[in-house]
Amino acid sequence: MAKILVVEDDREINQLLCTYLKSRSYETVSAQNGLEALNLFHCSPDISLVLLDIMLPLKSGDSVLQKLREQSNVPVIIISAKGMVQTKIDVMRMGADDYITKPFDLDEVLVRIEAVLRRSGVQQPPALKETLVFKDLVLNTVSGEVTLNGHEITLTGKEYRILELLLRNPDKLFSKANLFESVWNEPYFNTDTSLKVHMSNLRSKLKQFAEEEYIETVYGMGYRLKK
Numbered sequence: 001m002a003k004i005l006v007v008e009d010d011r012e013i014n015q016l017l018c019t020y021l022k023s024r025s026y027e028t029v030s031a032q033n034g035l036e037a038l039n040l041f042h043c044s045p046d047i048s049l050v051l052l053d054i055m056l057p058l059k060s061g062d063s064v065l066q067k068l069r070e071q072s073n074v075p076v077i078i079i080s081a082k083g084m085v086q087t088k089i090d091v092m093r094m095g096a097d098d099y100i101t102k103p104f105d106l107d108e109v110l111v112r113i114e115a116v117l118r119r120s121g122v123q124q125p126p127a128l129k130e131t132l133v134f135k136d137l138v139l140n141t142v143s144g145e146v147t148l149n150g151h152e153i154t155l156t157g158k159e160y161r162i163l164e165l166l167l168r169n170p171d172k173l174f175s176k177a178n179l180f181e182s183v184w185n186e187p188y189f190n191t192d193t194s195l196k197v198h199m200s201n202l203r204s205k206l207k208q209f210a211e212e213e214y215i216e217t218v219y220g221m222g223y224r225l226k227k
Contacts (some may be wrong), residue, residue, distance in 0.1 A: 002048040002117060003027040007037040009056050012187040020106045023182045034059025038067055049117060054080040062091060069095040075116045132167035134225055137214060139167055148209040158183060159202045166225050175222040
């Protein structure tokens with residue numbers, strides 16, 4: 001499994017990236033300043049790739065990149081709010097493998113990571129299953145079709161992603177924050193009722209074709225598939 005070091009001083013963005021990458025079968029470690037990033041890198045020889053912000057406290061991202069290049073060929077992707085062409089040219093000349101400008105799309109980040117890792121020869125996470133099955137519930141990730149007891153269920157995009165995430169991790173208990181950030185790709189706030197509404201609608205649609213509950217709420221903890 002590839003391990004990615006996420007270096008980002010914004011706690012919410014850092015957590016969002018780590019949560020998303022973990023949902024895509026990557027292992028992550030995170031740092032919120034340049035010195036911490038270098039210390040973590042020295043203590044973790046199995047890091048496969050570094051996602052590196054430029055504007056960091058204690059030690060800037062370009063200084064971190066320079067130090068990394070003095071001792072390692074580990075792939076480095078810069079993620080920065082600096083969109084100026086000259087900034088991109090400078091860090092690429094310093095040895096960065098790619099550059100992503102904020103605000104970014106998480107799926108784009110994933111594609112860039114996969115491309116850089118392929119070029120560096122790092123083994124990718126195993127291919128995701130095309131058909132996910134739990135009891136009488138079937139989700140086909142290629143066609144997007146969801147059936148329960150042979151009946152097709154029409155889901156919204158968010159409902160589909162919630163269900164897919166649960167089916168890919170049938171033994172996992174998801175906290176509300178974890179589930180929300182993985183599906184919405186946004187930081188979670190306790191006052192946000194979006195997850196609750198979508199979960200209620202998803203359960204109602206499943207209930208139309210099955211008497212048993214497929215998703216359970218663990219009070220104070222989150223959601224999981226009901227065994």
